[in-house]
Amino acid sequence: QQPVQSPQAVILREGEDAVINCSSSKALYSVHWYRQKHGEAPVFLMILLKGGEQKGHEKISASFNEKKQQSSLYLTASQLSYSGTYFCGTGAPGGYQKVTFGIGTKLQVIP
Amino acid sequence: NAGVTQTPKFQVLKTGQSMTLQCAQDMNHEYMSWYRQDPGMGLRLIHYSVGAGITDQGEVPNGYNVSRSTTEDFPLRLLSAAPSQTSVYFCASSPWTANSNQPQHFGDGTRLSIL
DSSP states (O other): OOOEEEOSEEEEETTOOEEEEEEOSSOOSEEEEEEEOTTSOOEEEEEEETTSOEEEOTTEEEEEETTTTEEEEEEOSOOGGGOEEEEEEEEOTTOTTOEEEOOOEEEEEEO | OOOEEEEOSEEEEOTTOOEEEEEEESSOOSEEEEEEEETTTEEEEEEEEEETTEEEEOSOOTTEEEOOSSSSBOOEEESSOOGGGOEEEEEEEEOOOTTSOSOOEEOOOEEEEEO
């Protein structure tokens, strides 16, 4: 089952903050975040693992709530370059890197 | 360092034709996968492989075949193209671990139209 992302779309002015949520109907083990600009490939942002390990982007933070089966991506002081579609994906233990992605959140930052 | 290379970048096919989308990576990654991306549906996993000779189905495998004879290559075959297979196809690779804790590296995609 695909994780559910919210909101589906958001428009920000430069400098504003945004939160993108990712909820799973299954117990979370790992959450992967990617950003995709129009016409380009998805680019890795961050991985959060059960137990607190985190790998990723220095200017973007995220949380992992095992109890709520939810992860949130925090974009602070947004820049024009943050525009794109953000995907969360969930992995499973023993899942051998198999990741199931949500449908994405389209973020547009305007001047 | 080329990373993940997909060919062709664009392709138009007629219904019923077959073709192979190529994917090659030069990072010695064990795990490789194919996704299709359709508007409003995100990235959906078609097939994946954890090493040479080992493949498995993802969420939407019907109409597609894969094989993995080498670590570097993971081609995706459309046996008899249908308009519903019009999509953007992405190949991705990552080091293999049992813990889903490695980032995936995506190719630039193949834009496929079936008429």
